[in-house]
Amino acid sequence: MWFSARQLEDFDTITIGQADDLKWEGVANDGTPMRLWLSRCGTADGEPYERTVTVELYCVPDDEEDEQWHNVARYDGAPLDDRLPWSHCVHCGRTQTQPDDPRGELCDEHYAELMVGS
Numbered sequence: 001m002w003f004s005a006r007q008l009e010d011f012d013t014i015t016i017g018q019a020d021d022l023k024w025e026g027v028a029n030d031g032t033p034m035r036l037w038l039s040r041c042g043t044a045d046g047e048p049y050e051r052t053v054t055v056e057l058y059c060v061p062d063d064e065e066d067e068q069w070h071n072v073a074r075y076d077g078a079p080l081d082d083r084l085p086w087s088h089c090v091h092c093g094r095t096q097t098q099p100d101d102p103r104g105e106l107c108d109e110h111y112a113e114l115m116v117g118s
Contacts, residue, residue, distance in 0.1 A: 005051035005077030008038045019045075020054060033058035035069065038077065051078035 003011075008023040015022040020037035028034040039052040055073040 002075075003036060003053070003077070005038055005053060008036060008053065008077065028057065048074055049076040049078070051076065053077040 003024065011023045013021045013023060014025060017037065019041050020039045022035055023038045024036040026034055035056040035058075037054040037056065039047050039054065041047045041052070042050045053075050054071055055075070056069045057072050058067065059070050060067040
């Protein structure tokens with residue numbers, strides 16, 4: 001599930017982080033637990049966008065010993081045309097993920113590595 005910054009601002013804040021507010025907890029399309037954080041900072045503070053949204057997925061490796069939340073994507077929550085942008089894999093730059101893709105900014109290969117704990 002993907003929301004714009006405008007939509008996330010209307011949600012109650014679940015947790016206040018150092019620079020972000022946890023605004024949504026749920027599950028991605030593949031059933032993976034997912035959280036969305038809305039940054040209170042902008043580009044002047046070092047964020048990539050004025051309204052940065054960070055996507056976290058809860059990953060359980062095969063050995064189940066290193067389960068944890070991973071930041072897998074950051075997107076512009078306030079694009080001019082109100083459509084969420086295409087993403088690029090943060091590791092290899094492939095342009096293949098879409099806004100409704102639970103992998104966030106990871107291509108198939110790098111998402112698979114994350115899910116098995118590599």
